[in-house]
Amino acid sequence: MDLSEIKFTPATPSKWGDIETLFGERGACGGCWCMAWRVRNKDWVAGKGSKNKRAFKKIVTSGEKPGILAYLGREPIGWCAVAPREVYGSLARSRVLKPVDDQAVWSISCLFVLEPYRRKGVSVPLIRAAVDLAARQGARIVEGYPVIPTMERTPDPFIWTGVPSAFLDAGFVEVARRSKTRPIMRYEIPKRRRR
Numbered sequence: 001m002d003l004s005e006i007k008f009t010p011a012t013p014s015k016w017g018d019i020e021t022l023f024g025e026r027g028a029c030g031g032c033w034c035m036a037w038r039v040r041n042k043d044w045v046a047g048k049g050s051k052n053k054r055a056f057k058k059i060v061t062s063g064e065k066p067g068i069l070a071y072l073g074r075e076p077i078g079w080c081a082v083a084p085r086e087v088y089g090s091l092a093r094s095r096v097l098k099p100v101d102d103q104a105v106w107s108i109s110c111l112f113v114l115e116p117y118r119r120k121g122v123s124v125p126l127i128r129a130a131v132d133l134a135a136r137q138g139a140r141i142v143e144g145y146p147v148i149p150t151m152e153r154t155p156d157p158f159i160w161t162g163v164p165s166a167f168l169d170a171g172f173v174e175v176a177r178r179s180k181t182r183p184i185m186r187y188e189i190p191k192r193r194r195r
Contacts, residue, residue, distance in 0.1 A: 003121055006072055008129035010065040011079075016057060018069060022076040027053055028112045029160060034067070034081050037088040037109045065137070067110075068129045070122060077117045081110040082130040082142065096179045097145050105186070106139040111162045123162055127170040135189045142189065144172055148181040 011019060027033040031048030033056040039047070047055060059066050066087075070078030085107045091097050099105075108130050113122045131142050146162040164174070164183055172185040 003125055006070050006077070006122065006125060008068050008070055008126070008132075010133055011060050011067045011069055012065060013061045013063065015069055016060050018071075018076040019056075019060065019079070022069070022079060022114060023112070027056075028079070028110075034079070034110050034112075037090040039089065041090070065133065068126065068133050070113075070126050070129070072117070075114075077114045078122050078126050079110070079112040080108060080126045080130040082106055082108050082134050084139075085143065091145075096182050097184060098178075100143075100176045100184055100186075103141055105141040105143045106134040106137075108142060108144045108162070110160055111166075112160065123166040124169045127162070127166060127172075131170070131187055131189065140189055142172075142187045144185045144187075145182060146185065148183070150181060 009015065022028075023033065027049065031052055032044070033052035035047065035052040035055055036044050038059075039055070044052065056066075064083070066083055067079055067081040069076050070080075083106060085091055085099070085105045088107055088109055091107060108127065111123055111126060113126070127144065131139075134142050144162060144167045146164045146167050147159050148164060149159060164185065167185045170187070172187045174183045175186045176184040
């Protein structure tokens, strides 16, 4: 696959149908619909499936632009969620992923690539496109919270926050690690790229 053929576009109200197509019946994974970090765990579990879908649709149709879609031709093949850190309540409650400092950051909370395109390098340009989207909305710093796989072949659903190598390849650097398998990585957006 030629990665240069992939095109990116923000998740806007007109793209909701493509998000539904990409996420499928399972809402990307286990009925999540990219709500896992936005709400308390008990609310996310209670909302698995249609409730999470409705909640996420409301976010997308509000005009918030909660992430970036990747396309190969007309087919949506990937997703990366990015938003101001304060949108993700789970980060505020996490001991491992608590703020590094008091700087305002945007956070990449989720990567989802359609199965036939996984492990083919799609994540790196998807992360870069998410950084570009955040920069256009005024972000100065974007963070990622990848997982270091603990098994030789970790199932894809367990690495939905990405892997460190993809973030490194996208220009991020590790700035903190409070857990052996969960680095906090950052990309500082150069002034010329900010809106």
